[in-house]
Amino acid sequence: MEALLKFSDGIDNVVTRVGKLAALLAIPLMFVIIYDVIQRKFGGQGSIKLQELEWHLHTGLFMLCFGYAYVRDSHVRIELIRDNLRPRTRAIVEMIGGIVCVLPFCALVMYFGFDFVARSFENHEVSAATTGLTHRWIIKSTIPIGFGLLAMAGLSIFLKCFVFVFGPTNLHKRAGYYVGTHHADLGDIAKIED
Template sequence: MEALLKISDCIDAIVSRIGKWASLLAIPLMLTIIYDVIQRKFGGQGSIKLQELEWHLHTALFMLCFGFGYIRDSHVRIELIRDNLRPRTRAIVEMIGGLICVLPFCALVLYFGFDFVARSFENHEVSASTTGLTHRWIIKSTIPIGFGLLAMAGLSIFMKCFVFVFGPTNLHKRAGYYVGTHHADLGDVAKLKD
């Protein structure tokens, strides 16, 4: 069980590092938007390339940070239900959700996503607009990359929840942060397994 947590921590480190670096895309995104707005207001005309660059930066930012958000438990979920469950039940629900929803969906997107990018690359796909951006395969490649990171995050969370539900009590505190036990002390965590 300790090995599962070490693998999970390693996955977390990779996904978190990529997510943190990708979050820096917010800076060029904001600068591009500001420049585009100023150009439209005072220059009288917008730029298709700038608009497409905004979309591309936003897409890359979202896709590359998606797994990071999942690891940090900052994604959208129904807290009204989840917060009223006991930690062990939360972990079981999280494991079932990962096996039934997250990992299979990521596998489908990865399976079809690589072909999606390859066709775009082979066809030298460009923007539908004559003044738009070229090399459309670059932005399309963030889809399988992002879902690959999400799959890694889902696997990591599954392993932590598995250790929390089936592992020894001494690992519960380390494994249970995702299911809301990070504020509990060791005595409370031992009771939470019931």
């Protein structure tokens, strides 16, 4: 079980590093938006390339940080239900959700996403706008990459929850972060599980 947690931590490190690096896309995104707004307000007209660059940066930021949000338990969920479950039940729900929803969905998006990117690359796809950006495959490649990172995050969470449910109690604190046990000490967790 210790090996599963180490493997999960390794996955977390990769997803976290990519997510933190991708978060830096917010900086050029802000500058492009500010420049575009100023140019529209005082220059008379905007640039289609700038507008497309804005959504390219935004898409890259979103897609490459998707897995990081999942690993950090910062994604949108129904807290009203989840917060009222015991940690063990939360872990079981997360495992079922990961196996039934997250991993199969990511596999489908990656499978079709790579073909989507390959066709875009082979056809030298460019923007539909005459003055738009070229190399559309670059932004499209963030789809399978982003869902690959999300699948890695899903596997990591599954492993942590698996160790929490089936592993020894001495690993519960380390494995239980995702199911909300970081707010309680080990004595409280043992009481909750009994």
